[in-house]
Amino acid sequence: MTLHRTHSIIASWIAVIALPAAAMPARAAEPSLLEQAGQLFAPLPRDMASAALPIPAARVALGRKLFFDPRLSVDGTVSCATCHQPALYGTDALPKSIGARHRQNAHNAPSVLNAALQFKAHWIGDRENVETQAMKSLTGPASFGNPDDAAVIRKLAALGYTDDFARAFPGEPDPVKPERWGRAIGAYERTLVTPSPFDAYLHGDLAALQPAAQRGLETFIGIGCATCHNGVGVGGASFRKFGQVEDYWQATGSQPIDAGRYTATQDPADRFVFKVPSLRNVAMTPPYFHDGSVATLAQAVRVMARVQLGKILTAAEVDDLVAFLNSLTGVLPEDFVTAPVLAPQAFPPDHEPGPDPSPAATVPRSTP
Numbered sequence: 001m002t003l004h005r006t007h008s009i010i011a012s013w014i015a016v017i018a019l020p021a022a023a024m025p026a027r028a029a030e031p032s033l034l035e036q037a038g039q040l041f042a043p044l045p046r047d048m049a050s051a052a053l054p055i056p057a058a059r060v061a062l063g064r065k066l067f068f069d070p071r072l073s074v075d076g077t078v079s080c081a082t083c084h085q086p087a088l089y090g091t092d093a094l095p096k097s098i099g100a101r102h103r104q105n106a107h108n109a110p111s112v113l114n115a116a117l118q119f120k121a122h123w124i125g126d127r128e129n130v131e132t133q134a135m136k137s138l139t140g141p142a143s144f145g146n147p148d149d150a151a152v153i154r155k156l157a158a159l160g161y162t163d164d165f166a167r168a169f170p171g172e173p174d175p176v177k178p179e180r181w182g183r184a185i186g187a188y189e190r191t192l193v194t195p196s197p198f199d200a201y202l203h204g205d206l207a208a209l210q211p212a213a214q215r216g217l218e219t220f221i222g223i224g225c226a227t228c229h230n231g232v233g234v235g236g237a238s239f240r241k242f243g244q245v246e247d248y249w250q251a252t253g254s255q256p257i258d259a260g261r262y263t264a265t266q267d268p269a270d271r272f273v274f275k276v277p278s279l280r281n282v283a284m285t286p287p288y289f290h291d292g293s294v295a296t297l298a299q300a301v302r303v304m305a306r307v308q309l310g311k312i313l314t315a316a317e318v319d320d321l322v323a324f325l326n327s328l329t330g331v332l333p334e335d336f337v338t339a340p341v342l343a344p345q346a347f348p349p350d351h352e353p354g355p356d357p358s359p360a361a362t363v364p365r366s367t368p
Contacts, residue, residue: 033214033221036221037217041202041226041230041234044117044195045193047190048189053186053190055188055190056168058167058168058170059188060187062164062167062168062184062188063185063186063187065340066184066188067084067185068080068081068339069159071345071348072144072156073143073144074100083105083109084109086336089284090113090281091284095292096291097142099145100143100144100145103141103142104142107122107123107291108287110277111278112130113330114193114194114280114281115130115236116192117232118233118275119236121133124260124274125275126264130186131182134182135178153178156176156181157176159348168180193333194329195330195331196280196327196329196330196331199330210323212319212320213323214324215323216320216321216325219320219324220324233280234280235277235279236275236278237276239270241272241273242274243272248303250307252289253293254289258290260290283325283326284329288300298322301313
């Protein structure tokens with residue numbers, strides 16, 4: 001056999017051996033963590049206005065005043081900011097909020113920051129949006145506690161808000177109405193956006209998340225948290241049963257046991273169903289869950305893994321998940337950090353607070 005023929009045979013064998021590998025389709029590269037995150041989440045918008053719910057400057061300015069004014073409650077003690085305090089990232093740090101006449105609400109106060117992104121308002125989703133929630137709060141027993149809309153309109157006039165409403169709603173023959181209170185508060189709340197390191201990461205800045213936070217994000221996606229906590233709000237876009245694997249109160253110690261949306265709908269399918277909360281700024285808003293039954297974020301992470309996913313997390317996994325959740329803490333808007341100076345009007349003298357006609361200290365159902 002000649003040397004040339006030997007080389008030809010060897011070359012043929014190599015070609016035959018290499019052929020199957022060359023014929024196989026190339027395996028697609030695994031998506032990067034950033035690519036996975038981009039498929040599940042979205043960065044915050046500049047504001048939360050819509051075509052139907054715009055945010056003209058005069059309306060936002062009025063809404064900001066109303067948000068911080070306690071004189072519109074039945075006893076002059078409660079404003080929106082009472083339950084949604086800037087120093088506490090739009091919450092009040094209580095298990096359940098306290099409204100006018102010291103009435104306890106049925107639920108923990110969620111943060112007002114980025115809230116207009118959510119598909120419903122309230123833990124049980126019985127309000128369509130932040131505008132409806134604000135309007136209903138005026139007569140909600142556990143919120144402002146006013147007896148009726150007429151009382152609210154008289155207070156708005158007595159406190160000198162008539163011209164502000166006229167500027168905020170130009171061309172309206174009768175601008176001072178409860179629904180426009182809701183529109184003004186909503187316009188202000190739609191400006192309360194808090195961009196965070198996670199948003200910078202979603203925009204492509206890989207260094208915006210520390211290694212522990214990146215590991216936490218990978219775990220968050222990998223174990224299934226992002227199945228419910230996704231989108232621009234990292235939640236806030238769906239209803240889910242709290243306690244998919246076991247009864248939630250076994251892990252939280254909740255008393256009394258809250259039936260969730262069932263209290264509003266009376267549909268058995270809604271028993272123990274709540275709105276999935278947004279996790280934006282979650283590290284700054286303890287205590288956790290609808291009843292404030294869990295004090296720390298690490299414990300809340302363990303509870304969710306246990307009752308929703310049937311998983312017991314390691315200490316390292318909890319630490320990494322908490323690091324990721326810390327990356328959702330954003331910068332507070334400047335016009336939320338400080339309260340506006342209100343017109344120097346006293347609590348309307350013809351509406352001084354009287355005795356609470358209700359013997360109940362706690363409102364037993366979800367109210368604004």
